Amino acid sequence: MTRLTTTADGADLRAPASARRRDGSRDGFGAAFVLMLPAIALYGLFSLTPILFTVWISFTNSGGFNTEASFVGLDNYLRAGDDPIVWQSLGRTFLWLGYHVVLAGGLGLVLALAVSRLSRTRVFFRTAFFLPHLVSLAVVGVIWANIYDPFYGLISTALTQIGLGSWNQGWLSDPLLVLFSVNVASSWQGFGLYMLLFIAGLQNIDQSLYEAAEIDGANSWQKLCNVTLPGLRDVMTFVISLAMINGLKGFATVFVMTNGGPFYASEIITTYIYRLAFQAQDHGLAAVLCILMSLLAIVITVAFNRWRARQAA
Amino acid sequence: MLRRTLMASAAALGAAGLLAVPGLAQAQTLTVWATDQLAQPLVAELWNKLKADFEAANPGVTVEYMPPTGTISNGAVQAAIQSNAGPDVLLTNSGIGRVSTVVNAKLIQPLTAHYSDMGWKDKIFPWLYDILSSQFGGEIYEVPDGIDAIGLWYHKDMFAEHGWSIGGSWADFEALLQKIKDAGLEPLAVGPRNGANGGHLMGNFLQAAAGSTVMGEVVSGKKAWTDPEPLLGAERVVDFARKGFISPQMAGLDQEGAMRMWINERAAIFFGGPWFIGNARAGEYPLDNMGFATIPSDIEGESKPTGGIGWSWMIPTSSKQPELAAKWIDFILSDEVMRYRAEHPTGNQISPREMPDIKPVVPVMVDVFAAAAKGVGYNPSVYVPGSATDTYFQVIQGLIGGQVSAADGMAQLQAKMPAP
Known part of the structure; x- marks a missing residue:
């Protein structure tokens, strides 16, 4: 079965191609982002944050998690x-x-x-x-x-x-x-x-x-x-x-x-x-x-x- | 409507009932990180009685022993507290070097206030209090559970049979070890692989070579490790390894392995504190056959055990029951508990205060008390700062295994000492 995309007089029933692409990609990206959000949040919390925290610690004189650390450069x-x-x-x-x-x-x-x-x-x-x-x-x-x-x-x-x-x-x-x-x-x-x-x-x-x-x-x-x-x-x-x-x-x-x-x-x-x-x-x-x-x-x-x-x- | 009223009344009555039961309303659990030998029936008997007595004196409180998985030395205490998996109160190996590590990392709470408000100041030796109060600008973070006295353990029957004895000069000691070696035995058993036991041997060698006054200055950074007296101690370790009095293969042995050699009478002498009695008992060694001696020294009056504060109670900053934890420590410091522990068959420590008329069950403890009564030298393992502890242990392995000379080893150690 073919989808009806034109009227009897040949007019295109579909939205202009550029608008279709724009709307479609926006909808797709939004849905993908929402679906990926839990994974992104977990990755950020358990992988990215510790990595960034480790990089930060490497520039400090940290003596433990309970101590105040100051920036010591390189x-x-x-x-x-x-x-x-x-x-x-x-x-x-x-x-x-x-x-x-x-x-x-x-x-x-x-x-x-x-x-x-x-x-x-x-x-x-x-x-x-x-x-x-x-x-x-x-x-x-x-x-x-x-x-x-x-x-x-x-x-x-x-x-x-x-x-x-x-x-x-x-x-x-x-x-x-x-x-x-x-x-x-x-x-x-x-x-x-x-x-x-x-x-x-x-x-x-x-x-x-x-x-x-x-x-x-x-x-x-x-x-x-x-x-x-x-x-x-x-x-x-x-x-x-x-x-x-x-x-x-x-x-x-x-x-x-x-x-x-x-x-x-x-x-x-x-x-x-x-x-x-x-x-x-x-x-x-x-x-x-x-x-x-x-x-x-x-x-x-x-x-x-x-x-x-x-x-x- | 009637059903709703009845349900509300029942809920109110239930809540009132829960509040009326004091045990449920005030239920508290105190997690304690104490001995790692609870699997031994005698040890379990002692600690379970302490638990029962404390619970009886504090209705509504349940004591839970957490099986300790390590000490400050191997980082387990630090890791447990930092990951919020630590206990409310813990017993661990201590001494200024180790305690500094957890104090600087803010992992344990200051207990200074309790020394006055709970009278702990009068429950330990005055000299011990002076040491503790001089370490962190007046703040005290630990309560000593016992004092260590590390010396030489030998087999009474073996020594009697061969006519051997420990004493006299360093040359006499060497002659004795040569005789033991000639008899086909390992003269000295040491397991430096996990650090502590290498420190027990090294501390004794340093004590014999330098004496306690000099070693006190060395561990506090006032004198250098490269000075002639401590250097002599290191040279003697190298010399003994070269002569076969300490097998170089022992550099790869841990404390358990060295103990096994002694308990099986394959080695004649083992360096350790009175806690070794517990290990000998676990190895089914006849405790009446255990002899204790101090290391011979050519310095007058310096043939004495090394030691210091061996084990202490501390309250982690992550403790959920700090007040109850302080109560537990107060309970441990009571006369009843101290006497019970000292006179229990597992009693193998020197109390942190004068305890007259103690009758130890294990005969050799009388010799340990007598040796310690003359004073205790420094066990550097517990006194050197945290930054140098690991290097100290690695250098000992290197001296025994022939990987580093005495001079280089001491220089490496000195390099890790903070400026005085």
């Missing part, structure tokens, strides 16, 4: 620049992030490839490998701190039992090992989610590509390199972005297992922020580091995605 930014622990913890944050992407992301990919080859036991292993992700990071920290205990821990006892006691290390006391050791615990908790994402990605790869590769005589390694990994490109981009953001947010395991020690060897930017804000009550400097961390997250994610987009093109 003092906190200059202090951050002069503080060697800020730079050390920044470097360790990048190291932490790298460890997390490789350990958690890598393990997630390897296990996804292994689990997807299973048929009858696939659900069992998928569930079993995902289970650590359901455990709170703080609890994971306590468990792994006990595993690493140099005198009573699982690793120390096992090595001693099999006559390799000399291989035992100060997992949490050696400054060169500590960040890696803590990251293993954190990655153990995180790999399950990445594994599930990879499994979902694997299920979306067209099976005919494997059949074609087999007809061409490709072996397993060639199929992995030329079919599977290219097929996972989008999932991999997402997983790496997610792992980088999760890596930047790393806090609980470090706080529980080492408290940033020994002698700042595992201090990352988030644990230093907590120490400044809640132990030393130096909210100004802590706010500067929060802004720095947020900028880092934005820059790293945007840069990585642009790089991936360029590669794909």
